[in-house]
Amino acid sequence: MVTTLTAWEVAAAVPDPELPMLTLADLGVLAGVEEDGDAVTAWLTPTYSGCPAVAEMAADVDARLRAAGFTDVRVRLRLDPPWSTDSITEEGRRKLAEAGIAPPVHGVLQLGPTRHVVGCPQCGSRDTEELSRFGSTSCKALWRCRSCREPFERIKEI
Structure with missing residues (x-):
């Protein structure tokens, strides 16, 4: 049985398409992962509403979750609260500097x-x-x- 923690770990490990040294979790774009029965919903908060990488992020999260064994996957946008650079983790800041x-x-x-x-x-x-x-x-x-x-x-x- 796959768990929410596993779904979070899978989605959190997806690299950002524009800053591939960071994961979506490092960047603070992964806003949450929820499990409801067999369905998994991953929430993304893009760095800005017109971010051209959102479609690629969503496709990557969907593909990784399906590869991990989840069959009913939804990737949704969450624009409120909006993303801010304060969402970048300390690990993400370290990776950027490196x-x-x-x-x-x-x-x-x-x-x-x-x-x-x-x-x-x-x-x-x-x-x-x-x-x-x-x-x-x-x-x-x-x-x-x-x-x-x-x-x-x-x-x-x-």
Whole structure:
């Protein structure tokens, strides 16, 4: 017999399609997993309502749960409460830094230019600058370290 804990563990291990070093649980996108008889419902809260990766996330969660032996699988969106960068786990923040991506500051809502110091994920220097508010995805900005001169991406706070 498969249990809710197993369903959670299966869904939680699905990698994010845009940040594959993170799982959906690390990113805080997996909002819950419920079991009702033979049915399993996984709830996803996308990083923003127009996120183009939602369909792929849902398909990956569905496929992984079915491969684990669940036959009646539903993947649903939960938009309330909305996702925020505070949803990223400490493990997720560590994995981002290890991958050379500066994690967002916890507990800070940043709607304009970054006003706090952003450490370089390569060398640790705090002498960094934002090059572009827009990066490879809408949740990232492009930065550069003035010390080691390496560019890096940074997850924006929302």
